Amino acid sequence: MSVVFFTVAAILVISGGIGVVAARNIVYAALSLLIAMIGTAGIFLIGLAEFLALVQLLIYGGAVVIVILFSLMLTRIQDFEFLTTNKQWPIALIVAMCLLGLLAISVLVGDSTATTMGSTDISELGLSLFSDWAIPFELASLVLLIALIGAVVIVRRDNEEDK
Amino acid sequence: MNLPEIIGLFLKASLLLVFILIVVLILTLAERKALARIQQRKGPNRVGFKGILQPFADALKLLTKEDILPASANKRVFWVAPLAVFLPGFLIWVTIPLAKEVVLANLDMGLFYITAISVLSVMGLLMAGWGSANKWAMIGGLRAAGQLISYEIPFIMAILSIGILAQSFNLKEIVDDQARWPFAFKQPLGLFIFLTAGLAELGRTPFDIHHAESEVVGGPFVEYSGAHWSVFYLAEYMNTFTIAVLTALLFLGGWQSPALPFSGTIHTVASLSWFLIKTVLVIWVIFWIRGTYPRLRIDQLMSFGWKILVPASFINIFITASVLYYALPDWVITVVSLGVIGAIFYFIRRGSLSGHNQNTVKIIKTSDIRAQLSNRTEV
Numbered sequence: 001m002s003v004v005f006f007t008v009a010a011i012l013v014i015s016g017g018i019g020v021v022a023a024r025n026i027v028y029a030a031l032s033l034l035i036a037m038i039g040t041a042g043i044f045l046i047g048l049a050e051f052l053a054l055v056q057l058l059i060y061g062g063a064v065v066i067v068i069l070f071s072l073m074l075t076r077i078q079d080f081e082f083l084t085t086n087k088q089w090p091i092a093l094i095v096a097m098c099l100l101g102l103l104a105i106s107v108l109v110g111d112s113t114a115t116t117m118g119s120t121d122i123s124e125l126g127l128s129l130f131s132d133w134a135i136p137f138e139l140a141s142l143v144l145l146i147a148l149i150g151a152v153v154i155v156r157r158d159n160e161e162d163k
Numbered sequence: 164m165n166l167p168e169i170i171g172l173f174l175k176a177s178l179l180l181v182f183i184l185i186v187v188l189i190l191t192l193a194e195r196k197a198l199a200r201i202q203q204r205k206g207p208n209r210v211g212f213k214g215i216l217q218p219f220a221d222a223l224k225l226l227t228k229e230d231i232l233p234a235s236a237n238k239r240v241f242w243v244a245p246l247a248v249f250l251p252g253f254l255i256w257v258t259i260p261l262a263k264e265v266v267l268a269n270l271d272m273g274l275f276y277i278t279a280i281s282v283l284s285v286m287g288l289l290m291a292g293w294g295s296a297n298k299w300a301m302i303g304g305l306r307a308a309g310q311l312i313s314y315e316i317p318f319i320m321a322i323l324s325i326g327i328l329a330q331s332f333n334l335k336e337i338v339d340d341q342a343r344w345p346f347a348f349k350q351p352l353g354l355f356i357f358l359t360a361g362l363a364e365l366g367r368t369p370f371d372i373h374h375a376e377s378e379v380v381g382g383p384f385v386e387y388s389g390a391h392w393s394v395f396y397l398a399e400y401m402n403t404f405t406i407a408v409l410t411a412l413l414f415l416g417g418w419q420s421p422a423l424p425f426s427g428t429i430h431t432v433a434s435l436s437w438f439l440i441k442t443v444l445v446i447w448v449i450f451w452i453r454g455t456y457p458r459l460r461i462d463q464l465m466s467f468g469w470k471i472l473v474p475a476s477f478i479n480i481f482i483t484a485s486v487l488y489y490a491l492p493d494w495v496i497t498v499v500s501l502g503v504i505g506a507i508f509y510f511i512r513r514g515s516l517s518g519h520n521q522n523t524v525k526i527i528k529t530s531d532i533r534a535q536l537s538n539r540t541e542v
Contacts, residue, residue, distance in 0.1 A: 027293060031240070034286060050272055054279040062282030063312065069289050070308050073301065122272055122332060 006046055012039030026072055034065045051122055175267055179256055187400040188218040194400075194450050201454035225396075228389035233296060236386060240294030245387070245394035247287030251280045252402045259408060260334055262418050262435045274332040277409070278319050281364070284398070285311045288373070291383035291395075303382025306461065307366065307373035313468040314363035314370075320476035321357040324350060324483045325413050338417035345416035349493050352479045352500035354414045355507075356472055358448075361406040363468070365399065367449065369456040372464055403449060404442075411441040471507055478503055 012035055019032025037060040044053035129137055192207065192215065199206025207214035232238065258273040260266035270276050285308055292304015325346060329337040340346075347354050363370040374382030384395050411417060418434035459467065482499050485491075 027240075031290070051275075054272060054275050058279040058282055062279070062285065062315075066285050066289065066308055066312060069286075069293075070305065070312075073289070073293060073305055122275070123330075 002046055005042065009039045009042030009046065012036065012042065014039075027069065030065055030069045030072065033068070034061055037061045037065065049120075051120070051125055172267075176257075179267060180253070183253070183256065183401050183404070184397070186404050187397055188222065190400045190404060190446070191221065191396075192218045193446070194453075197447065197450040198454050201451070222393070225393040226390055230389040230391055231386070233386050235296040237294040237296065240290050241386075242391070244287050244291035244294055244383075245391045245398075247290055248284050249287075249394050249398040249401075251283040251287075252398050252405065254280050255405055258334065259405070259412070260338070260417075261408075262431060262438065263335070264431075265435075266335070269333065269335055272332045273334040274322055274326055274337070274413075278315075278322060282315060284402075288383050291387070295383070295386035297386050299380040300383050300385045303373045303379040303385070306379065307383060310366070310370065310373060310464060310468075311364060313465060314360045314472070317356050317468065317472035317476040318360035318364055320473075320480055321353045321360065322413070324353050324476075324480045327480065327483050327487060334412055338412055338419060341416040341419055344493075345414060345419070347414040347416075349496050350414065350479070350483070350500065351497060352475060352503050353483075354410070355504055356476050356479065357414065358406075358410060358445075360468075360472060361410070362449065362452065363464070365402050365406060367399075367403065368453040369459050370464060371458060372461050375458055403446065407442045407445040407449065410445045411438060415441045415445070417441075467511075471510065475503055475507060 016032045016034070016036025016039055020029050020036065023029040023032055037056060041053040041056040041061065044050075044056055195217070196206045196214075207217040210216040210220045232241065255277050257267045258270045258276055260269065288307040288311070289304045292300045292302075292307070295301070325337060326332050328346060328349060329340040331337060331340070337346075366373055372378065374384060379385075384392060387395060418438040420434055420437040479500065482496050486493065486496050
């Protein structure tokens, strides 16, 4: 059963990923990204990481892809319909190959059979997040706050120039 | 999981779908009757006895209508969009219990699952807006996305404070926790935020700016007709029912009732009817609001969401968490929450929301027009 589920999720991720890269229409690319994200959530679910799967849906599937689409649509659609020219593909290829190498090495070196599968309780997760990992957690939220303030500052400046 | 189990799950899911379809049929008639009563009309009264067969006539009409695909529309996105709106709303129902034992899958993270899945329906509205290749649909879709993302925050925060109070995300445990007092008493501010943000998530009046007929015609749905339009309609009523059921579960104590002298099957039926009564009450309030309030302007909607609901939801979480942490009596939350609700209404009445909007909306006075006309004659 989990093999079937994994195959479906993997097909979603791979086809979504190919769609993101190959689609000439940028809105199609964003929609493919959503499919890939849903597939990733499915893979988290197989790994019994229910919390991560739901967060994946909430943050990436919901918020991030919507914001990408939102910004695309607020700009003029006609200009963006066929914008992806793929001029930077050699650099992208190098980066992708490096990532693939890294993953391959980690799979070959790491001992995947030793890990035991077990789901974590959400309250356990919350406790460890706010006690053992409190500082990284707060740092992450600080980074997000900086991004938020940065966005507000950029928008504000534009408004003043208009006047 | 073997084959019979899968088939059983499939059967249960189809049963759920049928149940929801029936509820939606009843709701459409109930809403039209309720609105008619508020507006002193009779409402649908021709098909069947006092119009009770009206929903079936409507459904038949919609299904036999021609399904039009606009020439310049993006075919794939256009056809997938109704499903992308409907499916997340339906998937939520997997974990919603209707009685103590009547639930498809009692998830431990039920509440979190609901919030995570419901976010995805925004995508369908955006897809409908973009795929229609229509300016009104596009603007409507963007409005929907902006509104739904903004109101998601207070919505999730209100749910979180319930999770803090019940110490669980499991819907069953949350209801069990309300055996003595429904959370409405402990979380009046939470209830207020949840219902308001829930209405905005539904896109119902007074928050229906994304398909406001007088501004963007029909919003994302403008190009849809026939069966595909009815899927959007179905999703809207299903989500209305979902919000009402969730309110009953989270704030009104679900199937908990004042002590009933029954046991066994009668008890189950009695608790089910209690749950139904609570849900119908919430649905009636939603219809009532629709019948009595005008639509908000888009800037009012945004400033209400960000300046009032978001801070209020943070205050709510802060109060709930500190009362639990310092082991204060529960009525402290109630008192502070009622105070915050009072403050919200004070701010709304004082008009501090629309204070800065005088710059954005320029009111044309007759004297301005006269001045312009006289200028023109001078030139």
